[in-house]
Amino acid sequence: MSVNLSKGQGVSLQKADGGSLSAVRMGLGWKSAPRRGLFRSRTKEIDLDASAVLYADGQPIDDVWFNHLVSNDGSVRHTGDNLVGGAGTGGDDETILVDLERVPVHIDQIVFTVNSFSGQTFAEVSNAFCRLIDDTTGQELARYTLDGGGPYTAQIMAKVHRVGAGWQMTALGLPSNGRTIQDLYPVIATVL
Amino acid sequence: MTAELVRGQNHPLTTSRLEIRVSAGGPVVVAAALGGPDGRVPGPEHVVHPGAPRVPGVTVAGTAEAGRVGVELDALPEAVHRISVLLALPPDGRGPARFGAAAAPFLALAGAAGEEIAGFTVTGLDAETALVALELYRRRGAWRVRAVGQGYADGLPALFRDLGLEAAAELAALVAAAAASPAADFVLAPPRPSHRGAGGGRHTAAGERPEEPPEDRAAHRALAPAAPRAAGGTRVDYRHPARHTPPPPPVPAPPPAAPAAGDGAPAGPVAGDASGWTPEERLYNQVWGMFEDLARSAAAYRSAVGFAESRLERELDAHLADPATRVGPAADAARAAARARRDGLVDRARAVLDRDLAQLTAEAEVVEHALPPAFARWDSPVWHGYQAPLETPLALRLGDLHLPERRGLRIPMLVRLPLERGLWVDCGRATGSGTGRADPAELRRLAMDCAVAHAARLLAVHPVGDYSVHVIDPAGSAGAALAPLLECGALSRPPAAGAQGVATVLTELTRRVDLVQMAVRSGAADALPPDIDTAEQLLIVNDFPHGFDDRAVNRLRYLADEGPSVGVHLMMVADREDARGFGPLLDPLWRSLLRVTPVPDDHLADPWVHHAWTYEPSLAPAGSDVVRRVLWQVGQARRAYGR
Numbered sequence: 083m084s085v086n087l088s089k090g091q092g093v094s095l096q097k098a099d100g101g102s103l104s105a106v107r108m109g110l111g112w113k114s115a116p117r118r119g120l121f122r123s124r125t126k127e128i129d130l131d132a133s134a135v136l137y138a139d140g141q142p143i144d145d146v147w148f149n150h151l152v153s154n155d156g157s158v159r160h161t162g163d164n165l166v167g168g169a170g171t172g173g174d175d176e177t178i179l180v181d182l183e184r185v186p187v188h189i190d191q192i193v194f195t196v197n198s199f200s201g202q203t204f205a206e207v208s209n210a211f212c213r214l215i216d217d218t219t220g221q222e223l224a225r226y227t228l229d230g231g232g233p234y235t236a237q238i239m240a241k242v243h244r245v246g247a248g249w250q251m252t253a254l255g256l257p258s259n260g261r262t263i264q265d266l267y268p269v270i271a272t273v274l
Numbered sequence: 275m276t277a278e279l280v281r282g283q284n285h286p287l288t289t290s291r292l293e294i295r296v297s298a299g300g301p302v303v304v305a306a307a308l309g310g311p312d313g314r315v316p317g318p319e320h321v322v323h324p325g326a327p328r329v330p331g332v333t334v335a336g337t338a339e340a341g342r343v344g345v346e347l348d349a350l351p352e353a354v355h356r357i358s359v360l361l362a363l364p365p366d367g368r369g370p371a372r373f374g375a376a377a378a379p380f381l382a383l384a385g386a387a388g389e390e391i392a393g394f395t396v397t398g399l400d401a402e403t404a405l406v407a408l409e410l411y412r413r414r415g416a417w418r419v420r421a422v423g424q425g426y427a428d429g430l431p432a433l434f435r436d437l438g439l440e441a442a443a444e445l446a447a448l449v450a451a452a453a454a455s456p457a458a459d460f461v462l463a464p465p466r467p468s469h470r471g472a473g474g475g476r477h478t479a480a481g482e483r484p485e486e487p488p489e490d491r492a493a494h495r496a497l498a499p500a501a502p503r504a505a506g507g508t509r510v511d512y513r514h515p516a517r518h519t520p521p522p523p524p525v526p527a528p529p530p531a532a533p534a535a536g537d538g539a540p541a542g543p544v545a546g547d548a549s550g551w552t553p554e555e556r557l558y559n560q561v562w563g564m565f566e567d568l569a570r571s572a573a574a575y576r577s578a579v580g581f582a583e584s585r586l587e588r589e590l591d592a593h594l595a596d597p598a599t600r601v602g603p604a605a606d607a608a609r610a611a612a613r614a615r616r617d618g619l620v621d622r623a624r625a626v627l628d629r630d631l632a633q634l635t636a637e638a639e640v641v642e643h644a645l646p647p648a649f650a651r652w653d654s655p656v657w658h659g660y661q662a663p664l665e666t667p668l669a670l671r672l673g674d675l676h677l678p679e680r681r682g683l684r685i686p687m688l689v690r691l692p693l694e695r696g697l698w699v700d701c702g703r704a705t706g707s708g709t710g711r712a713d714p715a716e717l718r719r720l721a722m723d724c725a726v727a728h729a730a731r732l733l734a735v736h737p738v739g740d741y742s743v744h745v746i747d748p749a750g751s752a753g754a755a756l757a758p759l760l761e762c763g764a765l766s767r768p769p770a771a772g773a774q775g776v777a778t779v780l781t782e783l784t785r786r787v788d789l790v791q792m793a794v795r796s797g798a799a800d801a802l803p804p805d806i807d808t809a810e811q812l813l814i815v816n817d818f819p820h821g822f823d824d825r826a827v828n829r830l831r832y833l834a835d836e837g838p839s840v841g842v843h844l845m846m847v848a849d850r851e852d853a854r855g856f857g858p859l860l861d862p863l864w865r866s867l868l869r870v871t872p873v874p875d876d877h878l879a880d881p882w883v884h885h886a887w888t889y890e891p892s893l894a895p896a897g898s899d900v901v902r903r904v905l906w907q908v909g910q911a912r913r914a915y916g917r
Contacts, residue, residue, distance in 0.1 A: 138581050154883045155577065156570030186574035187622040188581045 103249060105217035106242065108132055108178040108194045112210035112228070113170020127166045128207050129200040132176040133263040134158055137191040140274050144189075146178060147263045157184035158192065170209035179217060180242070182249050191243040193270050196228065197260055198235040204228045204257075212239050214251060224253050236260040238270055279394040279421035280553045280644055282545045287410065287417040290347040291386035294359055294408065297341075299377030300370045302361050303453045304341040306332050307437050309356035314438030318445045320354075321434070325452030332357060345410065347417050356411045358422070358437065361396075362404040362430050365450050373425065374400035381407050383419060394421040398655060403429040543637035545644030557649060558668050558688060560641060564634055565675070565685045566882055571630040572677050573883040578623035586616040631680045638683060645671075648735040649686055652727070652894040652901065660904050662738045662911040666691055670731060672870060675878065675887040687878075687889065689868070691735075692810060696834050696844030698867035699725045702851055714849075720872035722755035724891045725814055725847045730901045730908075731892070732812060733764050738911045742807060744783070745769035745814045746776050748821025752847075758902045762909030766807075769816075776821045780829040783813060783842055787833060790840040810841040818848040819856065827856060831863050 110132040118125045133147035136158065144153045148163035157180065164175040180192060196212050204210060210228035215221065224240055234257035242251045258269045277285050296304050305323035307315045315321065320329070322343075327334045331350035334343050343359055350357075361379055363370065370376040378399065383392045396407055402425030409420045426432040430449060434442035548563055550556035589612040599605050642651070648667035650656045651674075670691050674684035701714075701721035729743050745756060747769040759765050770779045786806055793799045802808070819827065834844050846867060853860050869877065876888040894901045 139585060141581075143577060143581065152882070154570065155574030156567070156882075157574070184574070186578045187626055188578040188619055 103216055103218070104181070104183050106180045106182065106223070106251075107215045107217040108134065108180070108212065108239075109174030109215060110176045110196055110210075110212045111170070111172065111174050112167040113208045114167035126202075127200060128202050129165045129198070130167070130176070130207070130210065131163065131197045131199050131262070132160070132178050132212065133195050133197065134160075134178050134180070135193045135195070135263065135267075135270060136185070136189045137193065137274060138188040139190065140271070142267060142270075145263055155184065155186050157181045157186070172209075172211075174213075182242070191241050191274060193241045193254075193273075194239045195263060195266055195270070196237045196239060197262055197266070199261055201235060201261070203233045203235055204237070205233055212237075214240055214242075223251060226253075226255055232257060234259060236266055236269075238266065238273060241273070276390045277392040278553060279392050279419075280546045280557075281396075281398075281421050281423045282640055282644060283547075284418045284420040284544065285392045287347070287391065287419055289385040289391075290417075292345040292347065292391075292410075293384045293386075293388075294343040294345070295341070295382045295384065296343070296359075296361065296379065296407075297382075298361065298379035301364055302341065302379065303364055303449065304334055304343060305360040305362070305449060306334055306343050306345075307358045307360060307434075308332065308350075308354045309358065309437065310353055311355045313356055315434075316438075318439060318441060318448075321439070321445060321449075323449045323452060325448055347410075356409060358406045359408040359410075360404065360430075360433065361407050362433075362449070362453075364453050365403075365429070371403070372400065372427075373402045373405065379405075379407065383408070392419060394423070396423045396425075398423075398659060399425050400655075400658070401427040403427065404433045406433065543633070543640045545641045547637075552668075554646060554649075554668050557641065557645060560637075561649070561686050561688055564637060564641070565880065567630070568634055568677065568683065568685060569880040569882050569885055571627055571634075572679050572885060575623050575627040575679065579620055582616045582619040582623070585619075586612055589615075627679065631683060635680070635683050638685070642686075645686065648691075648731070649688060651686075652892060653898065657900050657904055660734065660907060662908065663735060664737055666737065666740065667735050670735060671892055672697075672728065673889055673891045675889055677885060677887060681888075684890075692838070692841060693843050693868075694838055696838070696846065696867045697725075697728065698846045698848065698864065698869045699728075700849065700869050700871050701847060702849035717872060718751075718847075718849075719755065721847050722752045722816060724870070724872045724893065725816075725845055726755050726759055727891070727893050727901055728845065729759065729812060729814060730764075730905050733908050734904045736810065738908070738915050739809060741810050741812065742766050743812045743814065744779055745816070746779055746821070747816045748772060748776055749817050752816045758905050761902075762905035763912060764905055764908055771821075773821045773823065773826075776826050777823075779813070780826055780833070783811060783833055783837070784829050786811065787836050787840055787842050791836065794840065808841075810843065811837075812843045812845060814845045814847065816847045818846055819853045827860070831860075834863055834866050 110130060112128060112130050115125050115128050131148055133145065134153075135142050136144040136146075136153060144155070144158075146153050146158045146160050148160065151160040151162065152158070159179045159181075161177045161179065168175040178194065185192070194212075194214070198204070198207070207228065211225060212228060213225040214223045216223055226237070226239060228237060236258040238254050238256040238258060240251055240253050240255075242249050244250075254273050256269065256273060258266055260266045260269075277283075279285060296302060303324060305321060308320040308322070308329065309315050319326075322329050322332045322334045324334065331346045331348075331354070332343065335341070345357060359381065363373065373379070373396075378395050378397045381394045381396070382390055383394075384390050394408060396405065399405065405425040406422045409422050410417055411420065412418075426436070430446035431443045434445050439445060546553055546556040546560060548556045548559035550559050590609060593599050593605055593608050593612075599608065642654070645651075645654065645656070646667065647654075647656050647660055647663075648669065649671050651671070668691065669688040670693075671686050671688055673687050675687045676682075676684050699721045701718045733741055733743060743759065743765055744767075745752075745759070745765060747753070747756065748771055750769070750771050752769075756769060760768065770776055789802055789806055790808075793802050813833065815830070818830075822830065830844070833842055837843060844867065850860075850864055870889060870891060871877070872891055874888050874890045876886040878887045878889045879885065880887060
């Protein structure tokens with residue numbers, strides 16, 4: 083049951099019983115490039131990367147990406163870099179787990195992004211998607227289809243931010259360009 | 275699949291018909307108490323014992339060969355939430371006077387078909403005469419078993435009182451009388467040597483000399499593992515090696531009533547609550563898990579506090595920058611509001627940190643008592659029951675680590691064995707913000723004590739003959755500190771003195787490294803000359819570089835680089851300043867060694883967020899002779915082996 087959010091739409095991460103979400107997971111999946119010639123090593127692999135940035139009051143405090151897999155406080159964990167993609171049948175190839183109960187008190191926003199490290203634009207990648215999942219129930223909260231997403235190499239996908247005692251998710255879906263998360267900071271600053 | 279439980283660990287039960295078989299190193303009375311939801315036993319009719327061996331769902335039986343408790347969980351009344359399995363020594367003197375004087379009791383939990391579900395050896399007992407060994411308890415509708423091992427030196431009356439029974443003394447007398455009557459046959463005779471359980475071999479000796487003084491008993495225990503080789507194989511230790519190391523003291527285990535509150539609520543911390551193949555590995559992983567959790571919780575707190583301070587500064591600056599708002603009551607109010615915001619955030623961060631620290635402290639408390647000797651503090655009671663191990667442990671405790679946020683929360687610093695790098699006990703001036711102890715002579719003495727404590731621990735946790743220690747003490751200045759090592763015969767030869775002695779020891783160890791390396795590379799380990807000692811070697815170097823010429827220094831560097839992979843380890847007790855004359859030549863040596871200090875010092879970083887952790891060496895408490903006693907036992911065991 084997937085909710086396709088339009089840009090800027092907010093979803094409160096409240097469960098039906100009123101309790102707020104305790105853990106969310108960002109999943110990113112794409113189909114690996116078709117094998118080229120006799121030698122697998124000549125295939126122009128597609129390397130997409132999922133990242134998350136933790137903000138306090140508009141300032142980046144910590145980031146989680148393939149070179150820094152766990153935030154210093156341990157609340158956000160990247161399960162590891164995938165350099166080539168998967169079968170393209172809907173499984174996640176990269177995952178970031180967020181334990182919202184352990185996020186430090188001063189962090190008020192967490193932004194999720196996707197970059198194309200190997201430089202292909204989303205127009206050249208097939209079956210690419212990213213999604214946010216309630217990790218306790220497995221329910222999909224938001225999904226973006228990236229392929230056919232135009233001549234962009236990055237997307238700022240969504241942010242999860244504090245509202246009162248709980249958390250709310252806002253879909254951003256903002257296309258951008260950049261090789262790694264560092265290239266995206268100026269763009270992210272516009273949507274905080 | 276059989277689970278070897280450690281004290282405090284629990285295990286799910288899937289079958290409703292169970293049998294608990296008890297074996298101990300002497301006659302033992304087996305009983306069971308049925309508790310309600312609050313953990314209290316409502317009355318004496320809820321205690322199943324030899325005088326009243328049957329209630330619905332629970333039977334207690336025993337023959338001269340084996341005692342057992344039969345449980346049918348489905349047949350139990352709804353009101354029963356907990357079954358405590360009790361062991362007591364018969365008071366009539368037929369057996370040992372205390373549990374510590376016989377082999378550790380072993381309980382095997384088996385299903386209806388006889389398949390074994392779990393086993394628990396109640397170790398670490400001393401003056402106790404009664405104990406709660408196991409508990410079966412209801413948790414969210416399902417039954418689980420928990421290894422308790424809570425002993426009572428005052429015997430059954432104290433135990434019954436703790437269970438909430440009012441007429442505890444009378445009931446205890448009744449049980450004792452029933453146990454003593456010749457008709458009753460539930461008092462366990464010692465198991466036969468072939469019986470699986472608490473050391474089929476050792477009870478024989480314990481039975482022959484039940485009144486052994488503790489020292490003799492300790493010596494006997496140290497010798498026990500040697501017996502198969504030394505005494506012609508009559509005493510074989512059948513115990514599972516994984517059950518060999520475990521734990522702890524009869525000290526502050528929770529009173530039996532306390533866990534009752536846990537039913538339905540989140541369970542308290544449990545020792546061994548991590549993944550791993552053996553209890554030891556589970557404890558090791560748990561300690562490292564606590565280490566990481568503490569590092570990350572502190573990182574979250576520090577990050578929040580740092581952010582609060584910088585935001586306050588920014589806001590105060592903003593008010594100052596605008597002349598219109600710089601002075602006046604409005605400005606004061608704005609500044610007060612900014613400070614309040616800072617305080618609010620810091621308070622919230624502190625509350626989260628306190629919650630985390632409370633949980634970790636509770637866990638550390640439980641884990642500390644379950645640690646085997648290699649992981650335990652010197653003041654841990656496991657050292658009193660020390661016996662030479664049969665297997666090299668996974669890791670070794672070098673000391674404790676703590677953060678300034680909570681000085682009382684100590685994380686054991688465990689390093690894997692065999693040591694991957696040498697140790698450097700730094701007797702120089704503390705470089706971190708640790709206590710700047712002024713007296714260099716005092717520091718040197720402390721450093722040598724530390725080195726001896728580390729060496730004693732290494733000797734004690736390795737199987738007899740698998741570890742030998744060499745000492746280079748060129749000026750003979752560490753004689754007093756080395757005395758325990760020398761007296762016990764743990765050193766294969768006296769400390770090397772003078773330049774000649776230094777050269778001899780280094781030459782010999784270098785030759786060993788070369789030959790073993792060659793043998794390993796060519797896969798010809800059996801071609802080593804017979805005079806090569808294949809045990810792991812530890813070289814303690816005191817007073818470096820006194821007595822070292824250039825050639826000896828090069829040999830030492832070679833040993834530091836090449837030794838660890840072939841079992842030659844270095845422990846330097848040195849002040850880097852003393853060796854300044856060698857210039858940058860020695861920098862790689864110092865860098866390759868793991869630096870520890872004789873006094874608390876914050877120079878160690880964790881691998882996750884690189885906090886500076888204060889290291890405190892693992893030393894015996896003042897006035898305690900535990901190191902000397904353990905070394906003496908090591909020496910006894912070595913002599914028994916003829917090594």
